[in-house]
Amino acid sequence: MDNNAHRLKRRGLKALHLVGLFLAMLVICLPGLWIVLNSLRPTVEIMAKPPVWIPQDISLDAYRNMFGGAGQGGIPVWEYFRNSLIISVTSTIIALIIGMAGGYAFARYKFKGKSAIFLGFMLTRAVPGIALSLPLFMIFARLNIIDTHFSMILIYVALNVPFTIWLIDGFFRQVPKDLAEAAQIDGCTRWQAFWQVEFPLAGPGIASAGIFAFLTSWNEYALAAQITRSVNSKTLPVGLLDYTSEFTIDWRGMCALAVVMIVPALTLTFIIQKHLVSGLTFGAVKG
Amino acid sequence: MAPVTLKKLVKRYGNVAVVHGIDLEVKDREFIALVGPSGCGKSTTLRMIAGLEDISDGVIEIGGKPVNDLPPRARNISMVFQSYALYPHMTVRENMGFSLKIGKVQQSEIDQRVNEAAAILDLEKYMDRRPSQLSGGQRQRVAMGRAIVRKPEVFLFDEPLSNLDAKLRTQVRTEIKRLHAKVQATMIYVTHDQVEAMTLSDRIVIMRDGHIEQVGTPEEVFKRPATRFVAGFIGSPPMNLNEATVDGGRLVLKGGQSLPLPIEFRNKVVAGEKVIFGLRPDDIYPTGHGLSSGEATDVHELSLPVSITEPLGNETLVFITLGEKEWVSRMLNPRPLAAGETIKLSFDLSQAHLFSAETGKTLRS
Numbered sequence: 336m337d338n339n340a341h342r343l344k345r346r347g348l349k350a351l352h353l354v355g356l357f358l359a360m361l362v363i364c365l366p367g368l369w370i371v372l373n374s375l376r377p378t379v380e381i382m383a384k385p386p387v388w389i390p391q392d393i394s395l396d397a398y399r400n401m402f403g404g405a406g407q408g409g410i411p412v413w414e415y416f417r418n419s420l421i422i423s424v425t426s427t428i429i430a431l432i433i434g435m436a437g438g439y440a441f442a443r444y445k446f447k448g449k450s451a452i453f454l455g456f457m458l459t460r461a462v463p464g465i466a467l468s469l470p471l472f473m474i475f476a477r478l479n480i481i482d483t484h485f486s487m488i489l490i491y492v493a494l495n496v497p498f499t500i501w502l503i504d505g506f507f508r509q510v511p512k513d514l515a516e517a518a519q520i521d522g523c524t525r526w527q528a529f530w531q532v533e534f535p536l537a538g539p540g541i542a543s544a545g546i547f548a549f550l551t552s553w554n555e556y557a558l559a560a561q562i563t564r565s566v567n568s569k570t571l572p573v574g575l576l577d578y579t580s581e582f583t584i585d586w587r588g589m590c591a592l593a594v595v596m597i598v599p600a601l602t603l604t605f606i607i608q609k610h611l612v613s614g615l616t617f618g619a620v621k622g
Numbered sequence: 623m624a625p626v627t628l629k630k631l632v633k634r635y636g637n638v639a640v641v642h643g644i645d646l647e648v649k650d651r652e653f654i655a656l657v658g659p660s661g662c663g664k665s666t667t668l669r670m671i672a673g674l675e676d677i678s679d680g681v682i683e684i685g686g687k688p689v690n691d692l693p694p695r696a697r698n699i700s701m702v703f704q705s706y707a708l709y710p711h712m713t714v715r716e717n718m719g720f721s722l723k724i725g726k727v728q729q730s731e732i733d734q735r736v737n738e739a740a741a742i743l744d745l746e747k748y749m750d751r752r753p754s755q756l757s758g759g760q761r762q763r764v765a766m767g768r769a770i771v772r773k774p775e776v777f778l779f780d781e782p783l784s785n786l787d788a789k790l791r792t793q794v795r796t797e798i799k800r801l802h803a804k805v806q807a808t809m810i811y812v813t814h815d816q817v818e819a820m821t822l823s824d825r826i827v828i829m830r831d832g833h834i835e836q837v838g839t840p841e842e843v844f845k846r847p848a849t850r851f852v853a854g855f856i857g858s859p860p861m862n863l864n865e866a867t868v869d870g871g872r873l874v875l876k877g878g879q880s881l882p883l884p885i886e887f888r889n890k891v892v893a894g895e896k897v898i899f900g901l902r903p904d905d906i907y908p909t910g911h912g913l914s915s916g917e918a919t920d921v922h923e924l925s926l927p928v929s930i931t932e933p934l935g936n937e938t939l940v941f942i943t944l945g946e947k948e949w950v951s952r953m954l955n956p957r958p959l960a961a962g963e964t965i966k967l968s969f970d971l972s973q974a975h976l977f978s979a980e981t982g983k984t985l986r987s
C-alpha cells in the first residue's frame with residue numbers, strides 16, 4: 336500500500352520533470368523551428384496577422400533562388416559561404432595553435448608577470464567588439480587591408496586567443512605533471528611527451544575551445560559588417576543583410592540563409608561533441 | 623654495470639637550498655633506500671638522479687659517466703612514481719609497451735617483453751583494461767611492469783607503496799624484493815617508512831633537512847646509529863632517548879634518578895658532560911622476559927611501577943616512568959600485568975647508546 340503510493344508519487348514527479356523539460360526545450364527551440372518554417376513559406380504567410388501557425392504553402396523556392404546564383408535577384412551565397420568558411424576555419428586553427436602554446440605555458444611554466452598577462456588577456460574580452468570597429472576600420476583602411484580575408488582572420492584570431500588560452504590552460508592543468516615526466520623517462524623528448532601524452536589527454540578541452548572559436552567567428556556580425564565590403568570577403572551574417580532593400584525585406588530568403596548558416600555550425604558541434612569525453616584523465620593517479 | 627655516484631650534490635630553489643651537498647656511492651646492483659621525515663629532500667634527490675630536476679651544483683654519475691646534462695631518456699633508468707603516473711588513455715598493455723614503442727623496438731619483441739613482465743607481475747588478465755578500471759594495487763603493479771619492460775640499469779622508486787593499504791603493502795614489498803633478485807639492477811628506493819627500508823635494502827641512507835645523517839646496512843643503522851636522529855628514526859617502537867648528565871660512574875637523569883654509565887662508554891665521556899642516553903625497548907625488559915642474547919654482560923636491574931601496558935599477543939609493550947619521562951619496554955612471553963604493579967626491569971646497558979647532547983653525534987668511536 337505504502338509502496339504503491341510511493342511509486343505513484345515517483346511517477347508523478349517523473350512526469351512533471353518531463354513536462355518541465357519539454358516546456359524549456361520548446362522555449363529554446365521555437366525560434367529555431369520558426370526560422371526553418373519561415374524559410375519554407377511565402378512572405379505573405381510569414382507576415383500574416385493573426386499569425387498562420389500551420390504552414391499552408393510549403394516550397395523550397397527560397398533555397399532554389401539562393402543557390403541559383405546571382406542574377407535574378409539572387410545573392411552570392413556560395414561566395415559568402417566560402418568566405419565564412421575560409422575565415423572561420425583559418426582563424427580557429429591559428430587561435431588553437433596559439434591557445435595551445437599559451438595555455439600550456441600558463442599551465443606548466445612559471446614566468447614573470449604571469450598573472451598580470453593572464454589578467455590582461457581577460458580584460459581584452461571586456462571591451463565590446465562594436466567599440467573596436469571604428470578604430471579598426473581606420474587602421475585597416477590605412478593599411479589597405481579592408482575587405483580582405485586576412486583582415487577578418489586577424490580580427491577573429493585576436494578575439495579568440497584570450498579565450499582559447501584560458502580554456503586550454505584549464506585543461507592542461509588537469510593533466511598531472513607526473514605523466515609527462517613518466518613519458519620522458521620512458522624515452523620521450525619533451526616534445527614527444529607533449530604529443531603522446533599531454534595532448535591526447537587535453538584533447539577534449541582543445542576541441543571545445545575549437546568549437547567556441549569557430550562559432551564566434553562564424554556568427555560574428557558587428558566587426559564583419561564594418562570591415563567586409565564585397566563578395567571578396569563578406570561573410571554569411573553580413574550577407575543576411577542583402578535581403579533587405581529600400582522598401583522590402585525578403586523574410587523568406589533571410590530565413591533560408593539563416594538555416595544555411597546554422598546547419599554547418601550544428602553539424603560541427605555534434606561531430607566534435609562526441610569526442611568531448613570528459614574525465615579522461617581519471618585513473619592516471621591513485622583513484 | 624651501473625653504479626650511481628652523487629658528488630657534493632646541491633639543489634636550490636631560488637636562494638633556498640633543500641639538498642646541501644650530499645655524497646653517496648651506490649654500488650652496481652645494490653638496493654639502497656633513502657629514508658627520512660617529510661620534506662627532507664628524498665624526492666628531490668631522486669628526481670635529480672632521474673633528470674627531472676636540474677642539478678644546482680655537484681655531479682651525478684651513472685655507470686661512471688657524469689649525467690648532469692643528459693635528459694631522463696638518455697640515462698637508462700626507470701622510475702615508479704608515488705602516483706603511479708599511468709597513461710590514462712592507454713590500456714595496460716600499451717602503458718607497459720610505451721617505452722619500447724617510443725624506442726622503435728619491433729612489435730614482436732614489444733609483445734614478448736610486455737608479456738614477460740605481465741607474467742612476473744601476474745597482470746595477464748588485465749592487459750586490455752584502462753588504468754581507471756584497475757584497483758590501486760593493480761595500478762601499482764602496472765607501474766612496476768612499465769619500469770621492468772625497459773630493462774634499465776637503474777630503477778628509481780618514489781614511495782611506490784604509500785597509496786596501498788597495510789596488507790597489500792607487505793605483499794608488494796615482498797614482490798619488489800623478489801623483483802630485485804630477478805632483474806639484477808641497481809635500485810634506489812625512497813620511502814619515509816623505516817620498516818620498508820629495513821626489510822628491502824642492502825644499505826639505508828637516512829636523510830634529514832637535506833643532509834645525509836648516516837649510510838649503512840640495516841643492521842648497522844639499527845645497532846650503531848651515528849646520530850641521535852637516526853637512533854630515534856629507525857626502530858619501532860622508537861628507541862628511548864633521554865637527557866642525562868655524567869656524574870662519576872653514573873648517568874643522572876632528570877629528577878635525580880640515575881643509571882650506571884655503560885661500560886663501553888666509561889672512558890669516552892667526562893664528568894659533567896651532558897649526553898643523550900638511548901636504549902631500545904628490546905633492551906629494557908621485565909626480568910626473565912627478555913631476549914636471551916647471551917651477551918648480556920652489563921645488565922642493571924631496577925624496580926619500577928608499571929604505568930600502562932599494550933598487549934600485542936606474542937609480546938607486551940610495558941610503559942614505565944623514569945627520570946620524568948616515559949620509557950617503553952618490550953616484554954616477551956608476556957604475563958598479565960596490572961597498572962601500578964611494581965616489577966623488576968632489566969636494563970641491558972651493553973646495548974645502550976650515548977650521544978653528545980650538543981651535536982647529537984654518537985660518543986661511540
Ligand SMILES: Nc1ncnc2c1ncn2[C@@H]1O[C@H](COP(=O)(O)OP(=O)(O)OP(=O)(O)O)[C@@H](O)[C@H]1O
Pocket residue numbers: 635640658659660661662663664665666667814
Ligand atoms: N618547486 C619547489 N620550490 C620550492 N621548494 C620546493 C619545491 N619542491 C620542493 N621544495 C622543497 O624541498 C624540500 C624537499 O622536498 P622533497 O619533495 O624532496 O621532500 P621529501 O623528502 O620527498 O618529502 P616527502 O616524504 O613528504 O615526499 C621541501 O622542504 C619542499 O618544501
Ligand SMILES: [Mg+2]
Pocket residue numbers: 664665666780
Ligand atoms: Mg617525496
